[in-house]
Amino acid sequence: MAIKLVDVFLRDERIETYTLEWGLLNTPLFEQDFIDRARVRLRVDGYSDADIALARFTVRDPEN
Secondary structure, eight states: OEEEEEEEEETTEEEEEEEEEEOOTTOOOOHHHHHHHHHHHHHHTTOOHHHHHHOEEEEEOOOO
């Protein structure tokens, strides 16, 4: 299982940090996979399509 943190920035301010887990076996994992899931979470959390389009994303490993 892959676990990544995705920081979401809007207008140079971090607005969200999502902890995302990916449990699929034998599937290549790319940062874009986690960014796509973060975009879905932003929509669920009520952010507008315009805000999501302007958002910047940083994918990182959780701190141990």
